[in-house]
Amino acid sequence: MNYETLNHGTAVPLLNPSYEPVSERVYEWAKRKGLFIDENEFRCCRSQKLNKFAARLFPKASKVELEQIMRLFLILFCLDDRADQLKGNIRVQFWKELLHQYSAIKKNIAYTGTSAIIEVFQEVHWGWFRQCAADKELGVRLINYVRKFLKAGLWEAKNLATNTSPTVIEYFSHLKHCSGAGIAIELLAYLNIYPFGRLVHHPHLAPLYQTIVNLICLSNDLSSYVKEAAAGDFHNLILLKEQQYRISREQSIERVKQHLAFHQKIFLNQVQLVREIPNVSPSEMELLVKAINELLKGMELWAREDTGRYK
Template sequence: MRTFAPTAVVAPPFHPRASPYEPVLARASVRWAARHGLAADPDAAQRLRRANAAELAARAAPDANPTGLQLLSDLITWLFALDDVCDEDGIGADPGRISPLVSVLMQVLDQLGEPAGAPATDRPPLATALADICGRIRRQGRPGALLRFAASLHHYLFALVWEAGNREQGRVPTVAEYVQMRRHTGAVLPSFALTDLAGGGLPHSRHRVDPKLARLNTVAADLVCWCNDLFSYDKERDQDNHNLAAVIAHQTGQDPVNALADAVTAFNDGLALYLRLQAEVLADAPPPVVRLVAARRHWIRGTYDWSMNSSRYQ
């Protein structure tokens, strides 16, 4: 895929940028992960370092303030750690094993950053680290951002159980079902929430309910997830069917090469749609909407650039 994607996928026509704080972010996120027990052994620590969450955060939010950017980098680190637990420990294919962990993590979210009733030692490291993230959001004094983050991460956790059920049953979802659920399994929406918090917050709700802006947000999330699918396909195609190319192949009966080409076409068409929606949304848009649209552009381009070199897909 590494030789195919760069030549077939249309590079997002946005200027690539990255925050100058990336080296500081990287060191701080490594220390944060170690402090919360997310890197329990040398192999886990090495996987997290190689994933380079700080680079993705720096590219996705180049103009964010350092505090907000560190929060985003730590969230991405947490997501990579949870993904590794699901893969390495096999719980991502067993609903009965992942459900207890999801329950504990949902309890943390339900507490909305308040101190947990149970001692921290009674919680798994992923729950302790998530409680830290929620608490830091709460201390920024933006309750709307905290509620939005918690709601979108709830959807992500539910989607992990959906994936585990599919894997246990050997079930391949339809393309339409996969596209809908992929927006949640990719954890892009909670990442958007922290990106917007770091960039000054969301537009007023009257703007957020505008169908064109809502559609643009969804298309941006799709593009981030599909970019991930395209660059990870070569590594994961014999291990997991939760990939846009894999579900296209299953539904249409195509061979992997043609299905992958169709997935690339879906990405390229989605990018063209995003550009049209962007032009419509930005016509006479107020500054908060302009900031949101810029943030989505950075995520799309940042994911593409990070994916091109990420050791996570090698």
């Protein structure tokens, strides 16, 4: 999809100019905090260009903002990858322990010898992210989005442990939390360059956000079904449709592509509609639309050109 159409032809920045030095700092921090199990895991993260994800999605973030966001996404990627290496109840317990830690930090229970994971959880609850949310009156949505990401990981782990495939409807209801797409959209409001603040929470924008999540998740499933099928992971719309509708893989792929094309048309229509929301500053709404454009284009570029994560 050509997201430049949202900006009336305006060029979209391709990469945050602070990417390389900030990425090196984040990797140094992660190694110092013992994030990586071994050198192989570290090399895998680098080869998949995980830190480039944040730099693609938030090309206008300051160095401080980019570093905090990059740390958060690096942790989420690593947790997801680590869970993929676990089986049965061990995988279930992995996510349960993370949720326990996350809830404990919410209650301000201190951890000694803070790991990279715990440090990021603390930043979300009580540190940089919480301060930004307070300054911009954003509430605790980010905290809740991260919790839902962890709970979605637990939901997948339980399904795999019992070999219970979700229905297509159940899968779609959890998909938005598994992908972290909601986290990315929420973080747009945390950047100081944008003045729109709480406008991101305007109720009239909810349908647009849901369509964005659908676009991201459908695109991800089209990119990753081969990898997930090989791993025996049925959490992919193509695999679920093939299994539950008793159709061929090729038919399932085609149906998901049609579903994606349908949501792309809805998306373009919704973008025009949000520009007409009453009692909202047109200039602020236009900035939000452009920020969404950058985020989507960045995600597309990262998945297509940077990472080998889905192959």
